[in-house]
Amino acid sequence: MASYFDHFLLTKIIFSFLFDPFIILIIILILNIIILKFNFLIPSRLQVFFEKLVDHFFQISIENLGKNSQLYTLFLFSIFLYICIINLMGFLIFCFPITTHISLTFGLAFFIWLAIKMLGFLKYKFLFFSIFMPSGAPLILSPLLIFIEFASHISRPIALGMRLAANLTAGHILLTILSDFFSKMFYSSIFFYNLFPIFIIIFMIILELGVLIIQAYVFMLLCLIYLKDSLILH
Numbered sequence: 001m002a003s004y005f006d007h008f009l010l011t012k013i014i015f016s017f018l019f020d021p022f023i024i025l026i027i028i029l030i031l032n033i034i035i036l037k038f039n040f041l042i043p044s045r046l047q048v049f050f051e052k053l054v055d056h057f058f059q060i061s062i063e064n065l066g067k068n069s070q071l072y073t074l075f076l077f078s079i080f081l082y083i084c085i086i087n088l089m090g091f092l093i094f095c096f097p098i099t100t101h102i103s104l105t106f107g108l109a110f111f112i113w114l115a116i117k118m119l120g121f122l123k124y125k126f127l128f129f130s131i132f133m134p135s136g137a138p139l140i141l142s143p144l145l146i147f148i149e150f151a152s153h154i155s156r157p158i159a160l161g162m163r164l165a166a167n168l169t170a171g172h173i174l175l176t177i178l179s180d181f182f183s184k185m186f187y188s189s190i191f192f193y194n195l196f197p198i199f200i201i202i203f204m205i206i207l208e209l210g211v212l213i214i215q216a217y218v219f220m221l222l223c224l225i226y227l228k229d230s231l232i233l234h
Contacts, residue, residue, distance in 0.1 A: 084216035106161030113157040120230030
C-alpha cells in the first residue's frame, strides 16, 4: 500500500468522466427504486423486513411530528436507505466512499435543510421567523438571542454534512491502518500470534459496519429534528 489515503482515490472507468462514485450513485438510485417498489400479495422475507423498517419510521414520525405526519415517512426512510446503501457499497467493494466527500454530504445536507425551511415558511408565512426568538425570553435580550438562534440554524447543514463525512473518513482510515499493521504482523509472527490480528480485524469490520448504519440513521434523525423545528413552532 503506497498510502493510507489510496482508498479515497478516484478510479476512472471507461471514459474520463465516468468514475466509480458515479457508477455507485447510479446503482444506488436503481436499488432504491427497486426496494421501494416491493409490493407483493404474499410478502417475501425481504419485503417483510422493509415493511418493518417503514413501520418504524412511521412510528417515529408520529411521535415527533404528530398524527398527520404520514407524508414524511417515505422521505425519512428514503434518506436513511440512500445513505446507508452508499456507505455499505463504498465499504464492501472497497472503492471511493462518496459519503466521505464533503461536497456530497454538505450538498445533500444543505438542500434538505433548505427544503425544510421553505416548507416551514410556506406553512406559517412570516410567523415562521418566530423560531429565531425563544418563547419566554426577556425582550431586552432579543437582539442577542435572535443572532444566536440565526447562527445556530445556519450552522446546521454544515454540522450535518461534516459529521457524516468526518466520521466515515475516520473509520475508513482507522480500518485501513489497522489492516496494514496486522497484515504485516500476520506474516512476520508465529502461528499462535497470527490469530490475534485476525480476531481484531473481524471485530473492527463488524464495528465499522455498525458505524456505517448508525451514521445513516443519525443523519435521518437530525433531519427529523430540523423538520420538527420548522413544522411545530414553539
